[in-house]
Amino acid sequence: MLKINRRKLLSLLGMSPAILAGVPADAQKPKAPQAKSSGGYKLVGVNPRGAPPAIQLIPMAPRLDTLEGKTVYLVDTGFHGSDALLKQIELWFNRNMPGVTMVFRRKAGPYAEDDPKLWAEIKAKGNAAIMAVGH
């Protein structure tokens, strides 16, 4: 399997690891090429990259004190095996945290499509959600 270097990936994105800390990303830029030989003529190359959008940081929702007595939605994205994995998660809760109410829902539409109707239902009737699975 291809090994991914996180720092290199972020660099390729034009993103700084500082983004992970939620601060401006000006510091990390691709390094300017360093001349390895002094012979021959020299050129200046133009940056071919487009303009990425600025990132709007989204504060995470406040967490619950406990799941006991709460309703947790299990959301199946539709990838193969998602429903089966979520079933095992539900069974784990039944065995280990029976005070948690589990509600299973398959997200409408193919996996990449939004499902605002379901999100509204979860917000109205649920206390937390677990989504699975990214493959």
Add this chain to the structure above:
Amino acid sequence: MGIPTTPVVTKAFKELATLNAAKRGMPHERITFTPHPVWGKTADELRAYVEGPDPVSGKPMMKEIVDALTQPLTDDEKKSGMVSVSTGPATYGPDTPKNLQQYYLDNGMTDYLPIIIPTEEAVEEMLTGTSHKPDEAIGKMAAGAYPPWSYTVRQVAVNAVMAGARPEYFPIILAIASSGMASLFSSTNSFAFAMIINGPIRDKLNMNYGIGALGPFAQPNATIGRAWTIMSKNLGNGGIPGDTYLGSLGNNLNYNNVVIAEAEGDSPWPPFHVQRGFKAEENVVSLFRGLGVVPGQVARGSSANENVQFDYQLSDLFSTFTGFFGALIIADPLVAKRLKEQGYDTKQQLIDWLYKNTTQTVKDYKSRNYAYLFDYPRALQGVEPYASWYKMPDDAVIPHFPRPESINIVVTGGQTNAYPQAGNLSYGVSISIDKWM
């Protein structure tokens, strides 16, 4: 949603999930990872996943999930505001051509073949190929379900230089860029992309639509296609393995895509762009995406005999195609002429026959990966024909493609033999090239 939520992702997509969350504004999203893959595992195996450790953190997976939903937020997790993203300096160097070549390569800006260094002079020369202003914003491109990047005519020119294109090819490259369609897509499916070029510009540029039409035998065919991929990397942020590209096998067609200049003069039918409502004298590029191209020689009925029937051959080729992407028939003029002799006076007549006569059982249909992933969710929403198909008995016979429009035909090739090819490729959009001259 405004309530605590945690995604569960398999380990193979760690980088994708983490970086995508960051790009969407939640760099500290609490993601729980499970071993890969989930698909095809038994209930006992999945129970072992759930009761075992998160393969990334090493902590028990269910503790990760419960903690993700209940542990108080850190200050970083509460942050809001805007974060700017830099793509580095405007120029690189001065440095030797060799070092610059290596720099572009090392920073993921090429297709890992040598490029033309995009100097200011070369970019200015490329810009002479269009009347549009260099700073004109022409589009946005995303390599899948990511926030798109935007770009100008000048930035497209930089990439066109790198691909080895000439200024006279530039309007075609601008037309492609204006579509916002990237030729590298984030999916695990290793997608392929194609374009059809129609109009007088084919001859003006000496595009190849004769012998070896789809091969590496002409500069415009080669470099226009290559420019699409390089643009997709640099303007659309595509093609970063593990992040914006997840194709398990990859696709060799991604190097310069399938570039088809239609052999309009040798075709018995109107050219593709005329079918799409353009005038014959207009210059148009039409874009496709899908899974790839297969040769017609493998079809049943393709052995030489006195009554070659290409309609049956093509129908047979389609049997392994996913209906999700449809079919693009790439017919040598000899094939097209033979089909016309068989009685297909128009492309539409052939399309209608293929749609009607390429069938499958509902059982076979339901067993297909794409049907489960894309059609079944739509069937649940009542979208036709999928809703009706999923209600039919397993032995019912249904069309292979959801509608006749799923099938398209283009004619090109050198007439050295009567071979078709067929792409499991769906039509996306047709764009005027003239608009970008």
